[in-house]
Amino acid sequence: MYELFKNLGTWLTSGSQWTGTDGIAHRLAEHLQYSLLATLVAAAIGLPLGLLIGHTGKGAFVAINLASFGRALPTVGLVVLVFLAGGLSMLPVYVALVALAVPAIVTNTYAGMTAVDPDVKDAARGQGMRGHQVLFQVELPLALPLIMTGLRLALIQVVATATIAAYVSFGGLGRYVFDGLAQRDLVQVLGGAVLVAVVAVALDLLLSGLQRFLFRHRTA
Amino acid sequence: MIQFDAVHKRFPNGTTAVHDLTLDMPEGGVTVLVGSSGCGKTTTLRMINRMVEPTSGTIKVGGKDVTDQDAAALRRSIGYVIQQSGLFPHRTVLDNIATVPLLLGHGRRKARARAAELLETVGLTAEAGKRYPHQLSGGQQQRVGVARALAADPPVLLMDEPFGAVDPVVRTQLQDELLRLQKELSKTIVFVTHDVDEAVRLGDRIAIFRTGGHLVQCAPPAELLARPADDFVADFLGAERGLKLLSLKTLAAVPQGPAPEGDTWSLVCDETGRPLHWASQRTELPVRPLRDGDSLLAALDESLASPTGLVARVDAAGVLTGVSSRDDIHAHAGQAHADARVAA
Numbered sequence: 336m337y338e339l340f341k342n343l344g345t346w347l348t349s350g351s352q353w354t355g356t357d358g359i360a361h362r363l364a365e366h367l368q369y370s371l372l373a374t375l376v377a378a379a380i381g382l383p384l385g386l387l388i389g390h391t392g393k394g395a396f397v398a399i400n401l402a403s404f405g406r407a408l409p410t411v412g413l414v415v416l417v418f419l420a421g422g423l424s425m426l427p428v429y430v431a432l433v434a435l436a437v438p439a440i441v442t443n444t445y446a447g448m449t450a451v452d453p454d455v456k457d458a459a460r461g462q463g464m465r466g467h468q469v470l471f472q473v474e475l476p477l478a479l480p481l482i483m484t485g486l487r488l489a490l491i492q493v494v495a496t497a498t499i500a501a502y503v504s505f506g507g508l509g510r511y512v513f514d515g516l517a518q519r520d521l522v523q524v525l526g527g528a529v530l531v532a533v534v535a536v537a538l539d540l541l542l543s544g545l546q547r548f549l550f551r552h553r554t555a
Numbered sequence: 556m557i558q559f560d561a562v563h564k565r566f567p568n569g570t571t572a573v574h575d576l577t578l579d580m581p582e583g584g585v586t587v588l589v590g591s592s593g594c595g596k597t598t599t600l601r602m603i604n605r606m607v608e609p610t611s612g613t614i615k616v617g618g619k620d621v622t623d624q625d626a627a628a629l630r631r632s633i634g635y636v637i638q639q640s641g642l643f644p645h646r647t648v649l650d651n652i653a654t655v656p657l658l659l660g661h662g663r664r665k666a667r668a669r670a671a672e673l674l675e676t677v678g679l680t681a682e683a684g685k686r687y688p689h690q691l692s693g694g695q696q697q698r699v700g701v702a703r704a705l706a707a708d709p710p711v712l713l714m715d716e717p718f719g720a721v722d723p724v725v726r727t728q729l730q731d732e733l734l735r736l737q738k739e740l741s742k743t744i745v746f747v748t749h750d751v752d753e754a755v756r757l758g759d760r761i762a763i764f765r766t767g768g769h770l771v772q773c774a775p776p777a778e779l780l781a782r783p784a785d786d787f788v789a790d791f792l793g794a795e796r797g798l799k800l801l802s803l804k805t806l807a808a809v810p811q812g813p814a815p816e817g818d819t820w821s822l823v824c825d826e827t828g829r830p831l832h833w834a835s836q837r838t839e840l841p842v843r844p845l846r847d848g849d850s851l852l853a854a855l856d857e858s859l860a861s862p863t864g865l866v867a868r869v870d871a872a873g874v875l876t877g878v879s880s881r882d883d884i885h886a887h888a889g890q891a892h893a894d895a896r897v898a899a
Contacts, residue, residue: 454637458637461606461630462703463630463632463655464627476645477643552687
């Protein structure tokens, strides 16, 4: 066991491991690229949907069911499905990651919108704000902390899951996990897993710190 | 002037909130809508700025039918204050007050300057403008709510139980402030409350509603207290409605004489002539000096508490001007009732 961790330490810290196309720096960049792109696309779908449902109060069942659907969705299964239907490309990976991220974004956006004090919305309308002004000047800013939580959760989930890109022969930190498994190289598997975990936790800390800074004037 | 003509409001669930309401609310006056919960008073108020649409009938503000106007534009021309203040928690107090001027496109600079002016009008410091609503007390938040409603200088102000959530002391302060503001601004105010005392204090006219959205009586407070239309109104006004009537009259007209000297009790004043307490050879009792603007009710109360039955009268500076007897106060109280009956 001790040996394993010692080797892991060497693997993570050796200079040669960090450079080149199979180096950690490059794989990390790939991993972040997949994750950010997938989360952005998911946000482009999930945010308008969540805002619309929250603002109109219509289609709440969509938001609620989407949450359980998202939890039940087998990510690897989805990758394989789209892969079989569409052939080998990054598309199956992105479809799976986006499908994973959308529910968290929609449900949190919706939750943020419904948590806005009805008196405040009433006052906004009563002062003469039109529908879009209530949405963008009052509801959206007030829902923003929860919306950001949704984006953060989505991104963390996507980062943790983006290893599947390697499953269908693409890059990212999952490369080490799948290659290591194939080569029975336990140190490499562990190294990949540790890197993914560290990236996920680091992003989480960074973003929650940012949230705390941005919303420092808000009450609980 | 706000006119309701045969206005009906039935909600989709079948309940009738307002039943065949015809009512004029005079310009520059405070009309208080009062009644127990579910009587339609808030719905009536909210129909004026189209937060609720009437099922039938017409509502006119300044001679124009409200349903002919764009709802958002209409609301910007009418001040609106609600119970929990409804301030925007993500905006500073100053930006909250600037809301309507900004919506009207007045520009940020001008809107903020106007907001700063209003802070002072409602008795808040410039420093409070930089804070966020949750950093203020409940009473201060309500002041901001009033300032926000006044920002675009609308001729009409709708106030839905604006002081319902603050403690009695602050509530009295806010009522005083509103009366002071109203003296300066002469807005047409529609004020909803379930508190009869508040209605009597603030209203030029009081409209009493009964469950089911029926208007039972609309009259100036003195007339209402002296001649309630039926048992419902009498019950609603409470057993002390005779005393409430006295709260509307000042004691200015009650004659005063010199303070007693050499009797069992004497009134002790400080060197500037301000009353300190009643004193006998054995003990001292507190005195509550009254000004001309204080109510007959306060005078009656003090005459009962005073060991001599005499009420100390003071001028604006608090200096003793004389004393009034319990009998004189009582006589004026009786006269006030007689006058109110005749007027009604």
